[in-house]
Amino acid sequence: MKRSWTKEYLEILLRGNDPREFIKEKLPKHLFKYCNFQDKNHLDNLRNSIGYLSPADKFNDPYDSRLYASREITKDGRIFDLNNVSDFFQEKIKVASFSASCIEKSLLMWGHYAHYHKGFCIKYDTQEILKLENILLPVIYDDKQFDLTNDRIKLKIEEKSDINILITGLIKYLQWEYEEEWRLIQMDKSDNTGITFEIPKPKAIYLGTKIRPENKIEIAKIAIEKQIPVCQMSFAETGKYELEKKEIKIEELKKLVEIWENTHKHVSSCGK
Numbered sequence: 154m155k156r157s158w159t160k161e162y163l164e165i166l167l168r169g170n171d172p173r174e175f176i177k178e179k180l181p182k183h184l185f186k187y188c189n190f191q192d193k194n195h196l197d198n199l200r201n202s203i204g205y206l207s208p209a210d211k212f213n214d215p216y217d218s219r220l221y222a223s224r225e226i227t228k229d230g231r232i233f234d235l236n237n238v239s240d241f242f243q244e245k246i247k248v249a250s251f252s253a254s255c256i257e258k259s260l261l262m263w264g265h266y267a268h269y270h271k272g273f274c275i276k277y278d279t280q281e282i283l284k285l286e287n288i289l290l291p292v293i294y295d296d297k298q299f300d301l302t303n304d305r306i307k308l309k310i311e312e313k314s315d316i317n318i319l320i321t322g323l324i325k326y327l328q329w330e331y332e333e334e335w336r337l338i339q340m341d342k343s344d345n346t347g348i349t350f351e352i353p354k355p356k357a358i359y360l361g362t363k364i365r366p367e368n369k370i371e372i373a374k375i376a377i378e379k380q381i382p383v384c385q386m387s388f389a390e391t392g393k394y395e396l397e398k399k400e401i402k403i404e405e406l407k408k409l410v411e412i413w414e415n416t417h418k419h420v421s422s423c424g425k
Contacts, residue, residue: 159293166320176291183356184251184282184335186275187266190368199275200375204352206247206287206337208345209322210240214329218243218322221298244345246322249287249337251277256359256386257396261331263361263386270361270386273372281353285337292334296327357382359398370413373406
């Protein structure tokens with residue numbers, strides 16, 4: 154979904170003003186985190202109510218948050234080596250990504266980030282995310298990189314959270330627009346590792362259409378313990394490329410876990 158207010162939002166950032174008042178009415182009611190079981194941290198983070206700010210140089214797009222200047226940048230009479238500065242920047246900017254893309258219509262998100270629909274998706278209340286320490290901002294999609302030599306900004310590499318330099322961490326190539334991404338973002342010069350933080354309780358967990366039974370049980374156990382609603386996604390037989398969800402009641406989840414554990418306990422005892 155194209156964001157018609159992107160230019161006005163960018164102008165606010167360029168002026169160095171706080172954009173939160175402007176984006177308040179643009180905030181989606183919910184934000185989604187698409188996850189997979191290939192990365193065990195995804196399940197562990199859900200289990201432990203942990204969020205993760207990842208260094209930009211670990212993203213699947215190697216050009217995400219990469220600096221660009223159309224002419225030389227000098228500071229105190231010295232010319233910046235933009236390649237070195239860019240590598241430094243990608244290591245030090247830390248991001249937690251969320252999507253506003255509707256789970257029923259986001260087949261690409263399910264395919265790319267939830268291991269071909271075998272993973273899961275977590276729904277969060279946006280107002281709860283806003284209470285976290287880091288600022289939540291929408292990504293800007295463009296076919297051009299942000300030019301650091303823009304006369305309206307000043308390059309302040311040494312500052313920890315200068316909003317002008319963070320603009321680069323908010324601009325992505327236009328073809329990623331389907332993600333409808335919102336980012337918790339900060340600069341952290343300590344090292345190039347990620348940062349964990351306590352994240353609010355999810356509003357719901359959605360299971361991919363191709364989730365494996367053993368992974369479904371793992372999610373069920375977490376959902377039962379934390380009292381989180383769970384929905385199973387399936388392909389909607391409507392003639393359109395879209396999904397539909399069906400809630401699995403807590404009692405049904407408990408029954409699934411009980412049957413699974415009894416079955417595997419029997420199999421295990423037979424194998425002895």
